[in-house]
Amino acid sequence: xxxxxxxxxxxxxxxxxxxxxxxxxxxxxxxxxxxxxxxxxxxxxxxxxxxxxxxxxxxxxxxxxxxxxxxxxxxxxxxxxxxxxxxxxxxxxxxxxxxxxxxxxxxxxxxxxxxxxxxxxxxxxxxxxxxxxxxxxxxxxxxxxxxxxxxxxxxxxxxxxxxxxxxxxxxxxxxxxxxxxxxxxxxxxxxxxxxxxxxxxxxxxxxxxxxxxxxxxxxxxxxxxxxxxxxxxxxxxxxxxxxxxxxxxxxxxxxxxxxxxxxxxxxxxxxxxxxxxxxxxxxxxxxxxxxxxxxxxxxxxxxxxxxxxxxxxxxxxxxxxxxxxxxxxxxxxxxxxxxxxxxxxxxxxxxxxxxxxxxx
Numbered sequence: 434x435x436x437x438x439x440x441x442x443x444x445x446x447x448x449x450x451x452x453x454x455x456x457x458x459x460x461x462x463x464x465x466x467x468x469x470x471x472x473x474x475x476x477x478x479x480x481x482x483x484x485x486x487x488x489x490x491x492x493x494x495x496x497x498x499x500x501x502x503x504x505x506x507x508x509x510x511x512x513x514x515x516x517x518x519x520x521x522x523x524x525x526x527x528x529x530x531x532x533x534x535x536x537x538x539x540x541x542x543x544x545x546x547x548x549x550x551x552x553x554x555x556x557x558x559x560x561x562x563x564x565x566x567x568x569x570x571x572x573x574x575x576x577x578x579x580x581x582x583x584x585x586x587x588x589x590x591x592x593x594x595x596x597x598x599x600x601x602x603x604x605x606x607x608x609x610x611x612x613x614x615x616x617x618x619x620x621x622x623x624x625x626x627x628x629x630x631x632x633x634x635x636x637x638x639x640x641x642x643x644x645x646x647x648x649x650x651x652x653x654x655x656x657x658x659x660x661x662x663x664x665x666x667x668x669x670x671x672x673x674x675x676x677x678x679x680x681x682x683x684x685x686x687x688x689x690x691x692x693x694x695x696x697x698x699x700x701x702x703x704x705x706x707x708x709x710x711x712x713x714x715x716x717x718x719x720x721x722x723x724x725x726x727x728x729x730x731x732x733x734x735x736x737x738x739x740x741x742x743x744x745x746x747x748x749x750x751x752x753x754x755x756x757x758x759x760x761x762x763x764x765x766x767x768x769x770x771x772x773x774x775x776x777x778x779x780x781x782x783x784x785x786x787x788x789x790x791x792x793x
Contacts, residue, residue: 443461471509504530517583559573600751623687639663
């Protein structure tokens with residue numbers, strides 16, 4: 434089957450101004466088809482902070498025209514003869530923030546050989562990337578998506594499409610560092626930032642069995658939400674001048690979802706116990722983070738970072754979410770209103786993830 438009877442159309446950012454709600458609906462040319470690919474009719478796509486960073490060229494120059502969206506759920510409509518994952522036409526599937534890597538084809542990629550495809554130096558994002566065959570990657574603010582099958586996952590029946598979509602980037606971005614850094618029974622975990630990522634951090638820290646989960650934010654206005662999500666305590670750093678003293682040496686692991694270079698890193702470090710771990714997820718546009726060298730040395734603390742997760746880790750997360758009935762806080766918005774939705778997201782109005790829905 435050569436041509437398809439469906440068109441690839443979506444919301445395209447044509448320049449930096451698109452981030453202000455000026456995306457344009459138009460047709461685009463997906464990557465040239467390969468028999469390892471899968472085409473999906475998009476039903477749901479979460480709105481992620483990365484979409485805004487990319488639309489406004491915040492992390493570097495964007496390759497316009499760009500169709501963002503990398504929390505994509507839909508139905509398989511075309512499956513290549515060499516596709517992985519035992520996926521059939523009609524299956525409910527999803528794609529997260531990555532849609533290609535070298536897959537260790539030349540045998541020299543440590544990341545792909547270890548099942549850490551997200552750290553491959555030939556990693557291709559689900560949008561604003563270029564595949565090995567020269568095609569561009571276009572995201573899920575669209576009617577259809579084409580992605581290499583290695584990065585396509587089946588969605589468990591127990592999880593609704595609207596709930597599954599934001600797990601594919603927002604969810605995995607917090608699940609992976611929690612899982613990799615020993616979150617579980619006996620552990621006390623802090624989550625900095627109560628937003629799209631942070632709310633997943635609270636949900637997954639509890640689901641993984643942490644003894645105590647502490648939400649940390651600048652202001653107190655999200656305390657009730659954090660406690661409803663399952664947090665055991667809440668620290669508002671702008672509203673309690675003794676927050677460091679009152680919470681010193683109380684956490685084993687801190688996951689920071691905040692994207693600001695102005696974070697009180699020294700104060701955060703004091704919340705950790707001896708040999709505690711601090712993992713940064715947010716990528717600030719406004720400069721680097723200060724490293725509290727003395728705190729690292731005196732506490733023996735570990736400072737690290739993490740990005741998304743591998744396809745296998747996404748499957749593991751979805752299994753846990755299905756088993757524990759994890760319910761992210763999502764608000765569905767019509768795909769036709771995407772320009773309004775990204776502005777609301779940028780204004781901080783999401784509680785805690787908007788999901789665009791194709792209504793046809």
